[in-house]
Amino acid sequence: MAGLGFEETELRLGLPGGGGNDAGEAARSSGKRGFADTIDLKLKLQPASAAPAASSDDDGVEEEEKEAVAAAAVTPAGDGKMKSQSSVVTAQAQPDPDKPRAPKAQAVGWPPVRSFRKNVLAVKSEKVSLVKVSMDGAPYLRKIDLAMYKTYQDLSMALHNMFGSSKIKDENNDDEMVHTYEDKDGDWMLVGDVPWEMFVESCKRLRMMKGSEAIGLAPRAMEKRKTRS
Amino acid sequence: MREAAEEADSPPSLMSEDDAGSGGSSGERWTADLRGAGNGGGARPAAPPDQVLENVLESVLEFLTAARDRNAASLVRRSWYRAEARTRRELFVGNCYAVSPRRAAERFGGGGGGGSVRSVVLKGKPRFADFSLVPYGWGAHVSPWVAAMGPAYPRLERIFLKRMTVSDDDLGLIAQSFPQLKELSMVCCDGFSTLGLAVIAERCRHLRVLDLIEDYIEDEEDELVDWISKFPQSNTSLESLVFDCVGVPFNFEALEALVARSPSLRRLCVNHHVSVEQLRHLMARAPQLTHLGTGAFRSEAAPGDGGMSMSELSASFMASRSITSLSGFREVNPEYLPAIYPVCANLTSLNFSFANVTAEELLPVIRQCHKLRTFWVLDTVGDEGLRAVAETCSDLRELRVFPLDATEDSEGSVSDIGLQAISEGCRKLESILYFCQRMTNAAVIAMSKNCPDLVVFRLCIMGRHRPDRITGEPMDDGFGAIVMNCKKLTRLAVSGLLTDKAFEYIGKYGKLIKTLSLAFSGNSDMSLQYLFEGCTRLNKLEVRDSPFSDKGLLSGLDYFYNMRFLWMNSCKLTMSGCREVAQRMPNLVVEVMGDQSDDGEETEIIDKLYLYRSLAGPRSDAPSFVKIL
Numbered sequence: 052m053a054g055l056g057f058e059e060t061e062l063r064l065g066l067p068g069g070g071g072n073d074a075g076e077a078a079r080s081s082g083k084r085g086f087a088d089t090i091d092l093k094l095k096l097q098p099a100s101a102a103p104a105a106s107s108d109d110d111g112v113e114e115e116e117k118e119a120v121a122a123a124a125v126t127p128a129g130d131g132k133m134k135s136q137s138s139v140v141t142a143q144a145q146p147d148p149d150k151p152r153a154p155k156a157q158a159v160g161w162p163p164v165r166s167f168r169k170n171v172l173a174v175k176s177e178k179v180s181l182v183k184v185s186m187d188g189a190p191y192l193r194k195i196d197l198a199m200y201k202t203y204q205d206l207s208m209a210l211h212n213m214f215g216s217s218k219i220k221d222e223n224n225d226d227e228m229v230h231t232y233e234d235k236d237g238d239w240m241l242v243g244d245v246p247w248e249m250f251v252e253s254c255k256r257l258r259m260m261k262g263s264e265a266i267g268l269a270p271r272a273m274e275k276r277k278t279r280s
Numbered sequence: 281m282r283e284a285a286e287e288a289d290s291p292p293s294l295m296s297e298d299d300a301g302s303g304g305s306s307g308e309r310w311t312a313d314l315r316g317a318g319n320g321g322g323a324r325p326a327a328p329p330d331q332v333l334e335n336v337l338e339s340v341l342e343f344l345t346a347a348r349d350r351n352a353a354s355l356v357r358r359s360w361y362r363a364e365a366r367t368r369r370e371l372f373v374g375n376c377y378a379v380s381p382r383r384a385a386e387r388f389g390g391g392g393g394g395g396s397v398r399s400v401v402l403k404g405k406p407r408f409a410d411f412s413l414v415p416y417g418w419g420a421h422v423s424p425w426v427a428a429m430g431p432a433y434p435r436l437e438r439i440f441l442k443r444m445t446v447s448d449d450d451l452g453l454i455a456q457s458f459p460q461l462k463e464l465s466m467v468c469c470d471g472f473s474t475l476g477l478a479v480i481a482e483r484c485r486h487l488r489v490l491d492l493i494e495d496y497i498e499d500e501e502d503e504l505v506d507w508i509s510k511f512p513q514s515n516t517s518l519e520s521l522v523f524d525c526v527g528v529p530f531n532f533e534a535l536e537a538l539v540a541r542s543p544s545l546r547r548l549c550v551n552h553h554v555s556v557e558q559l560r561h562l563m564a565r566a567p568q569l570t571h572l573g574t575g576a577f578r579s580e581a582a583p584g585d586g587g588m589s590m591s592e593l594s595a596s597f598m599a600s601r602s603i604t605s606l607s608g609f610r611e612v613n614p615e616y617l618p619a620i621y622p623v624c625a626n627l628t629s630l631n632f633s634f635a636n637v638t639a640e641e642l643l644p645v646i647r648q649c650h651k652l653r654t655f656w657v658l659d660t661v662g663d664e665g666l667r668a669v670a671e672t673c674s675d676l677r678e679l680r681v682f683p684l685d686a687t688e689d690s691e692g693s694v695s696d697i698g699l700q701a702i703s704e705g706c707r708k709l710e711s712i713l714y715f716c717q718r719m720t721n722a723a724v725i726a727m728s729k730n731c732p733d734l735v736v737f738r739l740c741i742m743g744r745h746r747p748d749r750i751t752g753e754p755m756d757d758g759f760g761a762i763v764m765n766c767k768k769l770t771r772l773a774v775s776g777l778l779t780d781k782a783f784e785y786i787g788k789y790g791k792l793i794k795t796l797s798l799a800f801s802g803n804s805d806m807s808l809q810y811l812f813e814g815c816t817r818l819n820k821l822e823v824r825d826s827p828f829s830d831k832g833l834l835s836g837l838d839y840f841y842n843m844r845f846l847w848m849n850s851c852k853l854t855m856s857g858c859r860e861v862a863q864r865m866p867n868l869v870v871e872v873m874g875d876q877s878d879d880g881e882e883t884e885i886i887d888k889l890y891l892y893r894s895l896a897g898p899r900s901d902a903p904s905f906v907k908i909l
Contacts, residue, residue: 160411
């Protein structure tokens with residue numbers, strides 16, 4: 052972590068480049084370093100290395116960024132940030148399709164199999180973790196299968212595609228959405244606080260709520276963590 | 281035979297074909313000519329020559345059914361336009377935003393009484409919505425269409441909706457507006473629940489067809505409505521009831537009673553809450569069934585706990601000799617598979633695409649299906665299973681092989697070997713959808729030569745940018761051979777490692793291609809240029825994650841009016857490129873979606889572009905994440 056502003060190591064489920072909300076940032080900055088350091092969901096692109104990779108990889112620009120980040124995300128806790136960075140660079144330096152690639156973030160909607168079919172088959176293989184997802188202001192309640200995603204970034208992309216935007220138009224200003232979830236104990240937590248596998252196991256439902264309403268959440272989440280560890 | 285049902289992920293029980301017609305009404309704006317029959321004052325009111333001609337014309341036009349032909353006829357002269365408008369029986373709207381509901385209703389209204397229109401086909405969201413690429417709330421609401429058609433077409437008999445958002449209220453209004461409704465089919469729709477289904481069941485007393493195919497049912501398990509009980513208590517005219525996508529539990533006794541009082545029922549596809557024990561009851565009530573969706577195809581008893589024997593189930597199939605189409609098998613217990621042997625010899629359509637069966641379990645079944653024309657299956661049967669299909673099903677026209685594990689790095693159980701085998705055994709193949717992880721140019725080339733009747737070729741190599749697994753070469757030559765040798769090809773989906781060369785081939789030889797899907801393909805904008813300039817019949821182009829920039833987009837300017845739509849996501853388009861298209865093409869609606877900031881720069885890369893020709897101009901129901909340029 053040396054030499055890096057702490058903001059860069061925070062877990063944020065906000066969209067690439069999107070601004071956060073102050074409450075969330077304040078909450079997160081106060082505590083959960085260990086694992087959070089190794090997962091940097093905020094895209095810090097090195098434009099120079101992105102450009103050549105773009106032409107040889109033939110990926111859409113966004114996909115590439117997400118790949119790089121996911122590669123970082125998969126890196127286990129340990130050296131943290133620096134290791135992540137090198138994974139990022141490594142992934143982009145391997146344009147040759149024959150060489151084994153770093154594990155990629157899944158592309159949304161690829162392979163093109165309809166969700167109806169995917170859900171049916173997922174249930175069959177019993178690896179399913181269906182949770183309801185709601186977004187404040189949207190009349191839709193959807194279900195997603197958390198087992199289909201490997202990282203918070205995958206999940207974020209899927210939610211982004213599902214609901215279109217992480218912003219909702221407020222009367223006064225755009226209010227950024229905050230991803231929250233209800234865990235096994237019935238408490239509402241901020242998404243991204245805990246290791247992915249732990250999240251999948253304990254998440255019962257997801258709710259994207261207005262940032263302004265999520266302010267109260269973080270301190271409780273923190274307390275819970277203290278009591279747990 | 282539904283002439284307008286588009287080929288899609290619909291079960292084999294519905295024939296899949298390309299759409300009839302070019303989609304939408306003519307582009308010209310006609311003003312009504314009120315000249316009519318001027319005979320001069322004082323003449324006897326004999327039928328004026330114009331009127332006689334029109335009457336004759338109307339009789340003749342009755343025989344024209346394809347929308348494309350009717351559109352052409354309507355352009356001959358005004359009298360033909362009027363006559364055609366009065367006699368059109370089916371209104372086909374391939375893009376619900378291409379024309380306003382009111383205008384469409386007026387165009388073919390033909391005066392009080394609703395003219396001739398008896399059938400409406402409406403399609404909404406772009407197909408990539410099926411793959412979570414179009415956010416919820418995008419649009420395609422059926423409400424304004426029902427509101428406009430209600431008064432205009434009170435005698436409407438058939439409604440076919442695809443990728444539309446349909447609320448329970450909409451269903452209520454449909455039931456109220458169209459008392460003669462006989463057929464309601466909804467494919468890949470969302471927004472309604474069992475409440476809406478109950479209203480349809482209860483109020484549409486003449487209903488013959490209720491087909492719900494891969495719809496998303498908005499149901500909370502604690503708010504279910506017993507819709508099956510709402511059908512009329514007297515004998516019904518039901519011929520087809522398909523509800524396998526309605527995943528919530530339902531009242532089985534009510535269904536059994538319904539089937540018992542529906543003597544015309546030919547097609548019944550139940551959901552996975554039906555066990556083999558229950559299935560037997562249904563089959564006993566409807567021995568005349570031709571299409572059966574079998575539900576779970578396992579016993580309601582716990583394994584090892586008794587439950588029905590295979591031979592008991594087999595007796596049911598022996599008594600149902602009219603069955604030609606089977607689907608379902610959603611939680612199939614392979615021990616029950618032999619029960620279907622009695623009907624295999626007559627089967628023309630078999631959907632095993634939810635059945636996790638091995639080659640070994642498939643073999644004894646498929647070996648008896650000599651007449652099979654449509655086969656959907658999971659890749660769990662492997663190349664070996666496909667070889668068995670090739671050896672037996674020489675009459676096969678449509679094959680779909682779906683992946684059990686639809687992820688990029690899955691093992692994949694079928695490969696070029698299976699494809700090659702199929703090409704050698706199934707020479708009459710017309711349509712194929714094949715998901716795999718490993719493919720070779722040689723196998724694709726073989727198919728192009730062995731199966732010259734191919735109309736639809738969709739190959740999905742799931743790993744991105746995968747080359748030929750043996751030569752390491754791009755897959756250009758394979759797809760090139762397909763467009764060169766399959767002269768009837770109208771629909772193509774490509775995958776694997778592809779350079780601009782592949783698209784040069786497609787542009788050069790793919791003259792009949794109407795629908796084209798690309799993903800992670802091509803090197804440069806030349807690919808798009810080849811397509812736009814070469815594929816003269818191109819109607820629908822879907823592109824994702826390919827390195828195409830504004831230059832490629834702009835190379836299509838001269839062609840966009842000939843297309844229904846263009847979809848591009850995760851490419852290299854910028855706001856300024858999209859804006860240029862919007863400015864130069866006034867009859868196109870250009871929608872940009874994604875998380876671009878409102879005050880973003882014009883050189884910012886955009887996420888999703890959806891453009892389509894339209895007589896209606898920018899729509900007023902676009903949500904906040906859609907920007908119309």
